[in-house]
Amino acid sequence: MSHTPFACTSPSDEKAMLDAVDADSFDDLFSAIPPELQADSFDVPPGLSEMEMMQHIRKLARKNSSDLTNFCGAGFYDHFIPAAVNSITSRGEFFTAYTPYQPEAAQGTLQAAYEYQTAIARLTGMEVSNASLYDGGTALFEGMMMALRITKRNRVLVDEGVSPIYRTMLQSYTKNLNIEYVEVPISSEGVADRAAFKAALTDEVGAVLIQNPNFFGCIDDLTDLIEEVHAVKAISVLSAYPVSLGLIKTPGEMGADIVTGEGQSLGLPLSFGGPYLGFMATRKKLVRNMPGRIVGATQDKQGRRGFVLTLQAREQHIRREKAASNICTNVQLCALRAVVYLSLLGKQGFVDVARQCMDRAGYAWTRLKAIEGVEPLFDRPFFNEFALKLPKDASEVVSDLIEEGIAAGFPAGRYYDGMENVLLFAFTEKRTKKEIDILAAKLEAVL
């Protein structure tokens, strides 16, 4: 019996246990499975020691570039993460536990989820939140499905300012469902086109999906549009960037019904695309239609406060094919990161981060649009990201600047026809005046 990493039984234990179950060998344990169904060849290399594995992965990791100055955002941002976030979330009591099926043995996880729900509700200006979903894109899809369940309608209007990454996901998901998916082009000012929405808003529309700030970084007050949505008894779903909510008018203040978004910016590393954090908040009266885990406060017999998974009658393990969603879990460890991050920064610190992002973007806006041949795509208020029209192909510019150690931004032409020259620049509190000056100088040089 050769050593198997991480297994805990010794050869003599194994012999005693095989005897106890009346088996001659490990193979004998599987004798109910016809031998012809058992594979004998696996082209998998022999196991590595921990040291060899780490050397191998370190070698691969070093093939990644690690000293790039990043201005690429497009919904996923390079924010500073305080050290205590990693320190707390790497506690085994958190990361080696599972979904709190036994609440008495999971009060740590459950209370943290309740605190997270509270933070999301307060950030978005909404009444309730769930305990998180996979990512901002799947959260938006779930928000759309929730709106259609509530309205019992099947037409969706999607503003083209919603991230094209999310819109391609929505298109994949709606293909097999009886859903009429309609995109509404943005206005010439770079925001949701009021006239186009007004024309499209009929009583067949169940859900209206908008993003603020939108993909181009433009911010807007959507109160009037949401009123129009309500006038036809449809449901508004707003996708939000949580750091912006430190400063800008909240979806709650605008009257939104459902708010979703990507929580990566709240203490999660970019990690090449995941794991991320989908959040969702809504009005209390709609909560029974909300998908995902929800934690509620209650008491035990002695009157002690405790927390449990609640409103489970919505969920797949009870409702099966009639469930509100097929989702089985949240992303608890990511939600924990977010609530720890928000607690560490606190009420004022979170605003300071938001202000710093806006400040960097404001400076860059003045610097970059002053370059000859460069002009704003839209002249709208922005938070930390904006789009500029360059005098040449934006992908080429990006490629040139990568050589200089700069990821200059995201070329909008990848997703929007006719925008080949448009580059989207993002700024966080991590970017300095010097870095922005270098970006401006290098950009000017390659144009």
Place this chain on the structure above:
Amino acid sequence: MKLIYELSSKGRGGVRIPEDRISVGEIIPSELLRGDLAELPEVSESEVVRHYTRLSRLNYSVDTEFYPLGSCTMKHNPRACEAAASMPELCETHPLWPQLRHGGLLTQGSLQILYNTERLLSEITGLAEFTLQPLAGSHGELTAIMMMAAYHRDRGNKKTHIIIPDSAHGTNPASAALGGYGVVTVESDEDGVMDLEKFKEALNDETAGVMLTSPNTLGVFNPKIKEITEATHAVDGLMYYDGANFNAIMGRIKPGDLGFDLCHLNLHKSFSTPHGGGGPGSGPVGVCEKLRSYLPISRVAKTKDGLYTLDYEHPKSIGYIAPFYGNFSILVRAYAYMLMLGKDGLRGTSNRAVLNANYLLEKLRGSFAAASDGRCVHECVFSGKTLGEGVHTLDLAKALLDRGVHAPTVYFPLNVPEAIMIEPTETETKETLDEFVDMMNEIAELSKTDPEVLKAAPVTTPVGRLDEVAAAKNMDLVYVQPAVAE
């Protein structure tokens, strides 16, 4: 324990943020600003660290307790996998970099990890190609159903339903419904596997596919699996393998060899990535040759000159199902784990997972009714109906908490009354299993001699049994600051 919000004190703060300003003038007009600041806690770093450290100590976890939660594969999470995934070059990479022109060169290491992980999973399952994009097991199920739908649409097949046995996880029917299909449920026979005759009655030309968990939720491997896959293929249906129980058969059985066309794996189960208190998970999906062209985009490809790139040119693809390439840092952990197990370790792991489960099955047979005769695989299921009068499986679960063990999965699968589903995994010692057997026997005995003691359990946990009815009725889902008295 107090909430972090209840520790808040005006003017306190945690992490300091630089305050230098480099822009001039107002950037956002006041009518676009929020009215009041978000009421986040005002606490110092030390309070945050102490609060969450204390909270963590209220949890049972694999690190601190035996956690035999059936169907969840709560095995030890090797710390080397954590260390590998936290290398800065892997954590700090923006997912859009490889989509920039020449940007692929910035992320060759990450792309190669994805490529290698896909190849290993393909080999282990006997399937042609994998997508690593699904963000959890149920997301993998949905992705697979979407590929089934694309296949049938492409072939001009009129398919209306998916067949699922009654012992399946609830996510199976829920995912099938999201893929636009009806669900036909087939009962299990007395051996605990899908009833073959009833299956054949349900199968017809409109069957899009069959979703099977193998071994199933009773821990039984269906020896007639080939008959099922052949009958399904005869009506151009597709066989879907739910890999929830893959820890039983790693390195021994390839779902592809059994005739399965699609398969998802839960990396947070068999491949030892952390459960995180409930996510993030990862649910890669493998497909057979004829379904390759329907895989989500992007796909990771290797060029002739040995570079790794993202490939979007697949017109039949179901499209994007996730924003990027999956839960990358979870995938790194699984890759590290597979590298350390190697070929022998894969089989060795499943061998020991199955031995531990059979050992518990044998030792507990005397005091509890096993749900099926004969051996089990990686988990064993009992019924709590032999407990003393008026004592339920729930009471047993709570009594185990008092004995310093996390409860098994209870009341699942649904086709076993008072079900108790125990999955020890390979990362437990014989001593731990023996202690658990003693506890279970003691509780079985108490259920007859002193049932009230069990009904009062748990008494050692931070709270006792919580009023779930009141929770659903009161819907206290966010903290509301009590009004301060003037």
